[in-house]
Amino acid sequence: MKKIFSVVFCLLALMLFLASCEPKETYAEATFVAMDTVINIRIAEDEYDEAAMLAGCEKIVKDIESVISKTVEGSFTDHTNDDVGLVINIDPVFEEVISLSLEYSALTGGDFDITVGALKELWESCALEGREPYEGEIALKLEAVGYDMLAIEENSLKKEKNDIRIDLGAVGKGYAAQKVCDYLTESGAKGAIMSFGGNVALMGAKKSGKPYVVGIKDPKNTSDVVGYLSLEGGFVSVSGDYERYIEIGDKKYNHIIDPVSGRPSESDIHSVSVICDDGALADALSTALFVMGKDKALEFYNSKTVDFEAVIITDDGIFMTDGIKEKYKAK
Amino acid sequence: MISKKRTWLDIIIIAIALVISALLIGLKFLPSEGDLTLSVISEGGESEYSLSENREIELMSNGISLIIRIENSSAYILSSECPNGICMKQGRAKRAGDTVVCAPAGVALIIKSGGVSHGDAVAG
Numbered sequence: 001m002k003k004i005f006s007v008v009f010c011l012l013a014l015m016l017f018l019a020s021c022e023p024k025e026t027y028a029e030a031t032f033v034a035m036d037t038v039i040n041i042r043i044a045e046d047e048y049d050e051a052a053m054l055a056g057c058e059k060i061v062k063d064i065e066s067v068i069s070k071t072v073e074g075s076f077t078d079h080t081n082d083d084v085g086l087v088i089n090i091d092p093v094f095e096e097v098i099s100l101s102l103e104y105s106a107l108t109g110g111d112f113d114i115t116v117g118a119l120k121e122l123w124e125s126c127a128l129e130g131r132e133p134y135e136g137e138i139a140l141k142l143e144a145v146g147y148d149m150l151a152i153e154e155n156s157l158k159k160e161k162n163d164i165r166i167d168l169g170a171v172g173k174g175y176a177a178q179k180v181c182d183y184l185t186e187s188g189a190k191g192a193i194m195s196f197g198g199n200v201a202l203m204g205a206k207k208s209g210k211p212y213v214v215g216i217k218d219p220k221n222t223s224d225v226v227g228y229l230s231l232e233g234g235f236v237s238v239s240g241d242y243e244r245y246i247e248i249g250d251k252k253y254n255h256i257i258d259p260v261s262g263r264p265s266e267s268d269i270h271s272v273s274v275i276c277d278d279g280a281l282a283d284a285l286s287t288a289l290f291v292m293g294k295d296k297a298l299e300f301y302n303s304k305t306v307d308f309e310a311v312i313i314t315d316d317g318i319f320m321t322d323g324i325k326e327k328y329k330a331k
Numbered sequence: 332m333i334s335k336k337r338t339w340l341d342i343i344i345i346a347i348a349l350v351i352s353a354l355l356i357g358l359k360f361l362p363s364e365g366d367l368t369l370s371v372i373s374e375g376g377e378s379e380y381s382l383s384e385n386r387e388i389e390l391m392s393n394g395i396s397l398i399i400r401i402e403n404s405s406a407y408i409l410s411s412e413c414p415n416g417i418c419m420k421q422g423r424a425k426r427a428g429d430t431v432v433c434a435p436a437g438v439a440l441i442i443k444s445g446g447v448s449h450g451d452a453v454a455g
Contacts, residue, residue, distance in 0.1 A: 071435060199454065202451075214450055215453040217455025219455070245421075
């Protein structure tokens with residue numbers, strides 16, 4: 001009997017020891033509002049000045065916002081949306097974001113398009129009036145939609161039509177997340193978990209050495225998740241029909257405008273999570289895949305035009321690309 | 332014979348003790364439901380409010396005056412002097428993770444859950 005008790009005692013002690021041995025993940029944290037969303041940054045605590053790093057991160061985001069946000073008066077997006085054909089002496093950040101956006105538009109055949117600005121504003125202003133836009137109003141705004149009507153030439157942005165209005169909301173947060181990750185890597189941060197309005201960026205590693213675990217929000221019950229991704233780093237960008245919307249009467253319209261119809265996208269996708277190594281690309285792709293719909297999105301993945309993975313949630317279930325299946329665990 | 336019975340009983344008790352220990356250790360890592368609270372982020376920092384009590388919160392952020400209303404376990408922006416007023420059309424935040432943002436004012440309403448954990452981060 002004594003032998004059994006000794007063994008049991010040792011087992012219990014071992015279990016408690018193993019439970020307490022797990023390295024504690026502690027983070028220094030900052031939450032602020034920028035780029036029309038809530039940004040939360042957590043930096044793994046270590047022997048460095050986390051407060052200075054967090055302040056550096058916030059400055060990077062706000063500097064980018066001041067250049068590319070359409071709601072910031074005097075930003076380059078604001079200038080571009082004036083009734084002009086040419087914006088000269090553009091900021092390098094603005095130039096980079098526009099160049100990347102045009103590249104992503106071409107890659108996705110225009111399903112991602114930053115020139116939907118006028119349409120977004122039309123839907124937003126009509127929502128305030130409590131009505132849908134008239135077909136004629138949509139048709140008029142559609143004439144100023146098309147990424148191929150923009151070009152970067154010698155430090156300037158050229159617009160083929162003066163009334164083109166851009167919106168960098170579908171790429172800006174991912175771009176900023178990428179820049180913050182770059183900054184933290186250069187600053188020597190051991191690890192960080194960032195949320196840019198639901199888009200997640202992961203850098204470095206956890207103290208435990210285990211992968212980061214990222215829950216994928218359930219579109220039908222946003223306080224819950226449908227499953228978890230185990231990731232070593234990178235970006236998870238999500239576009240969903242629940243995340244942002246406007247209400248007109250009793251009807252909710254999602255915020256993603258289909259550049260072809262000029263209406264909020266009527267995709268069969270409830271949410272699409274794009275996983276890739278580049279923040280701006282992940283952000284743009286999630287919008288593009290949402291507009292594409294499930295079948296076209298999976299075809300696009302299989303074309304291997306771009307290196308990414310995706311988790312797509314529709315009424316018919318959860319669809320995953322080949323490279324993410326092993327990293328996904330259902331709840 | 333008596334000795335053998337005692338041995339089996341001891342083993343059962345030990346097994347139960349092991350299961351309970353494992354459960355207790357497991358509980359440490361399992362998510363638990365908690366009360367929902369409203370976190371308001373503004374120029375002045377972050378404040379938390381209970382969602383269980385109906386009330387109005389007046390605040391000034393980035394020079395913009397807003398009124399937030401907590402009503403029936405949900406929160407929304409009742410009025411805002413921001414230029415476009417889009418924040419007032421974003422509906423109510425009521426589930427954990429829901430947000431309402433007034434970008435010009437730099438204000439965000441976030442519903443937080445007391446104890447639910449869904450990994451290191453939630454995407455979406």
